[in-house]
Amino acid sequence: MKLIFYRMIRIWRSLPLASKLVSFATIGLGNTVIDLFVFTIAYKALELPLIASNILAWLVAVSGSYAMNTLFTFRAESGRVLRRRDYFTFIASGFLGVVTATIALLLFSRIVPVVIAKLGSIFVSFVVNFTMSKFVVFRPNLADKPDDAKA
Numbered sequence: 001m002k003l004i005f006y007r008m009i010r011i012w013r014s015l016p017l018a019s020k021l022v023s024f025a026t027i028g029l030g031n032t033v034i035d036l037f038v039f040t041i042a043y044k045a046l047e048l049p050l051i052a053s054n055i056l057a058w059l060v061a062v063s064g065s066y067a068m069n070t071l072f073t074f075r076a077e078s079g080r081v082l083r084r085r086d087y088f089t090f091i092a093s094g095f096l097g098v099v100t101a102t103i104a105l106l107l108f109s110r111i112v113p114v115v116i117a118k119l120g121s122i123f124v125s126f127v128v129n130f131t132m133s134k135f136v137v138f139r140p141n142l143a144d145k146p147d148d149a150k151a
Contacts, residue, residue: 023073024130027065032122035061039118050114054105054121058098065129066090074138086137093132101125 039057042048048056066087070078078086101121108117 020073020134021130024069024133025126027068027073028126028129030068031061031065034064035122036115036118040115043114050105050109051102054102054118055098058094058101062091062094062098063087065094069133069138074133077138090133090137093136094129096132097125097129100128 035057037057038060039053042053042056043050046053067082069090070082070086071080101124104124105117105121108120111117112120
């Protein structure tokens with residue numbers, strides 16, 4: 001049984017994009033719980049406005065997301081080292097995600113309850129955030145690749 005497990009892991013690691021997507025999504029699920037929790041507390045208990053609640057929830061969740069994705073999803077690209085510069089790049093690239101999520105939240109909240117709208121906006125931001133993480137924040141260092149791989 002152990003041998004089968006290790007073979008499955010080896011096969012899975014040979015599919016790097018799929019592996020990264022699943023890892024990013026799994027971490028994203030945890031961050032979604034955190035995001036939804038902070039959003040709910042800010043919006044319902046603290047009675048902050050919708051946009052302020054959303055941005056606060058995003059800031060808390062994105063910090064955890066950076067750490068987990070650095071250590072796991074993009075470990076090869078990051079060397080599993082948390083760097084201030086990379087964190088701010090992650091935040092800056094995530095800005096597009098939060099803007100997209102906020103616009104989606106505002107649009108969706110006009111047609112469905114706010115909690116459902118929030119879940120829809122999280123899905124929209126997942127697509128944007130993975131794309132930005134993969135191709136902007138944690139892109140492979142081309143200086144480390146042979147010349148023929150840079151093309």
